[in-house]
Amino acid sequence: DVKVTQSSRYLVKRTGEKVFLECVQDMDHENMFWYRQDPGLGLRLIYFSYDVKMKEKGDIPEGYSVSREKKERFSLILESASTNQTSMYLCASSGTRDEQFFGPGTRLTVL
């Protein structure tokens, strides 16, 4: 069974902390994505990557960075967490069939 896993389901951090969200997929997919989901705003694309060490900005990259050192792993980094980054973070991956497989999500609270 195909799988996208995220390092934490729930995370609580303080303002100013550096936060790492990890995502791993076991489908040998080239493409990986980070989204955030907020009530009333739907799903918004933060960053995506179509190959190792490659990254592209999505719709809302400000305040975030990413790292993809291995094909199966895509990390989202909040350099200095702020309260407006409290959200549900979803990772996804896709191959060439253009269907995205999502992880279970990480609910991040920044105090």
Added chain:
Amino acid sequence: DAKTTQPTSMDCAEGRAANLPCNHSTISGNEYVYWYRQIHSQGPQYIIHGLKNNETNEMASLIITEDRKSSTLILPHATLRDTAVYYCIVRVWGGGADGLTFGKGTHLIIQP
């Protein structure tokens, strides 16, 4: 990407077919119709997609009107586990490398 319009919520009795409509009157000739769903507290799940022909897989059927301005997702025998928010998305084939934009979707509630 073309805009889509879906009802905010729908009810369906368990065991019956659930028919979820989506309007996409501004769809372009090279845009596909995709359906995803999101069960509470889980990540979204891909269901099906199509261009102009009707499509069927193990989860659902997708019926696209001849003028492609609307479509219907059909869950043939709804179960309680099908309670979820269903998203209709219209976009150009991305080859896997494009992000998704979800609207508000339809909250489908399956009643026992």
